[in-house]
Amino acid sequence: MAIEVRIPTILRTYTGGAKAVEGSGATIAELIGDLDTRYGGLRDRLQDEAGLRRFVNVYLNDEDVRFLGGLETPVKDGDTVTVLPAVAGGAG
């Protein structure tokens, strides 16, 4: 078992075109760190000194991690993490 991470189109240049990759770690930060060892440069696209980048949204099992614990949100095997760019929602 591992944690599935879904990658948006715009970041697939870092994953060799893969739509989803697998990683491990006890928190979102560790997971991103683990991915960065195999997909170099990915971490810098997702986070800066302040935490997650402004236009990057990360969801743990469909819930926005900013409301869970940010980069320190615990994750476990079997979880699904989805990365998406922030866009204008449709409801307007």
Next chain:
Amino acid sequence: MRYDSLLDSLGHTPLVGLPRLSPAPDVRLWAKLEDRNPTGSVKDRAAFFMIEQAEKDGLLAPGTTILEPTSGNTGISLAMVAHLRGYTMICVMPENTSVERRQILEMYGAQVIYSPPAGGSNEAVRVARRLAGEHPDWVMLYQYGNEANARAHYETTGPEILEDLPGITHFVAGLGTTGTLMGSGRFLRERVPGISIVAAEPRYGELVYGLRNIDEGFVPELYDESVLTTRFSVSSVDALRRTRELLDEEGIFAGISAGGALHAALGMAAKAQAAGERADIAFVVADGGWKYLSTGAYSGTLAEAEARLEGQLWA
């Protein structure tokens, strides 16, 4: 109920219980039926408040051109008011929106300028900003950053819900401009200690996220994270499934974003039930299903409907 005109009938929409979808007698779901507004969506509230404010500010006179980036509903609301008040309405709308939206806009006399489908509403905002720059005499009300949008919900939607449901524990709505959640959420937080304000954000197909660079992302100026308790990303298939359940179980023929909000509401209901807590969860049905018939959302299997909806903006 009798009103002097259609515009006067804004709001005061029904809040209806969902006896079959509610998981327990003390964990109840309530739907705020915003399709019962003058043009059939929750956006009538924001549109009327934004136009009233612009009139007060002296920005509008007969013949003035109003420009707005919209995925449809706000444009329809604005076009109706503009039609009655003698303004010219131009909507910038992503190409991947349902054909009914364009037809209704044109019926109200609005001109539709399409923005490219890739990038969804982001592109509509970008195109509208460029047009506004080229036409300084046009008035862009700009729903994503207009305080009157959130204020409409602070002054109407929030108070209506609290009056009908004093024991409310959760408020759930779709996240687009964020106006509904910011306005209603602030009002309810001030009056209901411990209330949860929950956002249901549509998750679209890849086309809609087709940005050139992640730094081109967009967060509406109205958005204030501190108003929300949490935020869910709802896939098209979950939204579709719940939209159908709403019809099958409760008889409510709603637009697809209502299914998204119901999905998040049911998630909160399950959490409350597991924790042994009572809950009265109100969620927003932003519009009815009529404008989405051509998308095939209601016919065939769920998988077929999902495939047809790929790349379409459904909220």
